[in-house]
Amino acid sequence: MDGTEAAARRDQAVRAAVEQGLVGPDAPLAALLDVTGIRASAAALTSAFAAVTDAPVLHAFAVKACPLVPVLRLLAGEGLGAEVASPGELALARAAGIGPERTVLDSPAKTPAELREALALGVAVNADNPQELARLDALVAASATASPLGLRVNPQLGAGSISALSTATATSKFGVGLRDEGAREWVVAAYAARPWLTRLHTHTGSQGVPLTLMAEGVRAAYELAEEVNARVGRRRIDTVDLGGGLPVNFASDETSPTYQEYARLLRTEVPGLFDGSYALVTEFGRSLLAKHGTVLARVEYAKTAGGRPIAVTHAGVQVAARTVYAPASWPLRIAAYDSSGRPKSGPPVLQDVAGPACFAGDLLAQARLLPRLDQGDYAAVLDTGAYGFAHHYAYNSLARPGVYGFTVSRSGTHFAVVRAPQTIEEIVAESGGNATL
Numbered sequence: 001m002d003g004t005e006a007a008a009r010r011d012q013a014v015r016a017a018v019e020q021g022l023v024g025p026d027a028p029l030a031a032l033l034d035v036t037g038i039r040a041s042a043a044a045l046t047s048a049f050a051a052v053t054d055a056p057v058l059h060a061f062a063v064k065a066c067p068l069v070p071v072l073r074l075l076a077g078e079g080l081g082a083e084v085a086s087p088g089e090l091a092l093a094r095a096a097g098i099g100p101e102r103t104v105l106d107s108p109a110k111t112p113a114e115l116r117e118a119l120a121l122g123v124a125v126n127a128d129n130p131q132e133l134a135r136l137d138a139l140v141a142a143s144a145t146a147s148p149l150g151l152r153v154n155p156q157l158g159a160g161s162i163s164a165l166s167t168a169t170a171t172s173k174f175g176v177g178l179r180d181e182g183a184r185e186w187v188v189a190a191y192a193a194r195p196w197l198t199r200l201h202t203h204t205g206s207q208g209v210p211l212t213l214m215a216e217g218v219r220a221a222y223e224l225a226e227e228v229n230a231r232v233g234r235r236r237i238d239t240v241d242l243g244g245g246l247p248v249n250f251a252s253d254e255t256s257p258t259y260q261e262y263a264r265l266l267r268t269e270v271p272g273l274f275d276g277s278y279a280l281v282t283e284f285g286r287s288l289l290a291k292h293g294t295v296l297a298r299v300e301y302a303k304t305a306g307g308r309p310i311a312v313t314h315a316g317v318q319v320a321a322r323t324v325y326a327p328a329s330w331p332l333r334i335a336a337y338d339s340s341g342r343p344k345s346g347p348p349v350l351q352d353v354a355g356p357a358c359f360a361g362d363l364l365a366q367a368r369l370l371p372r373l374d375q376g377d378y379a380a381v382l383d384t385g386a387y388g389f390a391h392h393y394a395y396n397s398l399a400r401p402g403v404y405g406f407t408v409s410r411s412g413t414h415f416a417v418v419r420a421p422q423t424i425e426e427i428v429a430e431s432g433g434n435a436t437l
């Protein structure tokens with residue numbers, strides 16, 4: 001997918017957002033979600049796996065990538081479930097109407113109360129470590145549950161290019177490290193002793209991890225499942241959860257790698273996993289949403305310092321914290337639009353695109369070549385639909401921007417409110433407005 005159509009939809013949405021007053025002098029920041037693009041990504045995921053296996057596959061969207069209920073509802077309408085990792089995320093999935101049989105709870109720090117709730121609901125749970133498995137032992141003994149239960153393992157294959165997002169390192173905090181001394185034997189014995197332990201989970205992501213390493217992680221899980229089943233003497237493990245982690249191309253509109261490439265690679269590398277003897281679960285997050293989100297920010301001032309043009313906009317650390325704090329790992333594209341929302345032309349000029357927060361590093365782009373942004377223009381921060389504006393960072397008590405889903409048709413561009421902008425009253429209330437020390 002080269003992304004030309006998505007870019008055209010984005011241009012139309014920016015224009016319409018200006019014309020319809022979603023952004024303007026009094027509303028200098030908004031976030032836009034491309035509903036058509038989200039649907040297309042969900043369909044691409046589903047069809048990519050359907051093309052390589054007849055096994056049942058639950059695609060559980062990793063809620064943390066975009067924790068907005070209308071987005072979860074949209075994805076559920078496309079046949080997806082939810083992967084949740086906190087009481088809040090579980091509540092969001094439930095609010096979106098996603099049933100327990102389509103929900104998976106992972107997290108490295110589940111409390112007994114969280115586990116009890118998940119088992120009472122019948123939500124699938126992947127235990128992270130031996131202590132958590134012991135808690136499950138007690139809960140399963142105390143009352144019947146419909147929850148499928150599994151164990152997360154870490155194949156300890158090494159890191160990708162971003163260490164903070166590499167889950168399969170030797171010392172990762174996630175799962176049972178399979179290469180640690182005695183671990184493999186412990187895992188086999190754990191399954192042998194528990195008829196209800198029927199799933200195996202791994203997540204070898206994420207951004208910065210090459211597909212080949214991800215596939216190795218899946219193969220390690222498959223080989224372990226086969227070993228467990230052979231040694232237990234029956235198909236104790238009936239479901240393998242492959243995790244998510246497909247990286248996203250932040251450099252252009254092209255979607256690369258694709259789900260189709262990954263599914264085909266998995267099928268080639270781990271054919272036994274796709275022959276129908278295991279049910280499958282996936283947990284993709286970033287790759288379903290990132291490219292479908294745009295932050296649109298008005299240029300409040302255009303200035304120069306030390307000869308460098310600087311566009312001071314309303315989009316900064318509050319909507320793109322990772323980019324501001326780790327710009328080398330998380331570069332984002334910026335598109336320039338004029339004050340009427342049309343793509344800006346003109347000779348590219350090296351400039352900084354700054355945010356509104358009061359620290360010098362609040363920059364979304366440094367020395368970036370763009371048509372020169374002037375006061376009243378708009379900077380669009382692209383590919384921010386996952387782990388971006390949905391993850392507000394409340395620096396300077398900057399308000400959470402409104403999020404609007406858009407669809408483009410012949411009759412025009414239609415916006416639906418996904419999340420209303422945070423009000424000043426809400427900021428005061430959430431900041432302890434009624435409390436006294």
Ligand SMILES: *Cc1c(COP(=O)(O)O)cnc(C)c1O
Pocket residue numbers: 062064065083106203205206207243244245246283284285286287
């Ligand atoms: C974060 C996470 C995911 C999703 O990762 P993406 O890189 O967003 O696809 C899936 N599973 C688990 C267990 C995670 O922690």
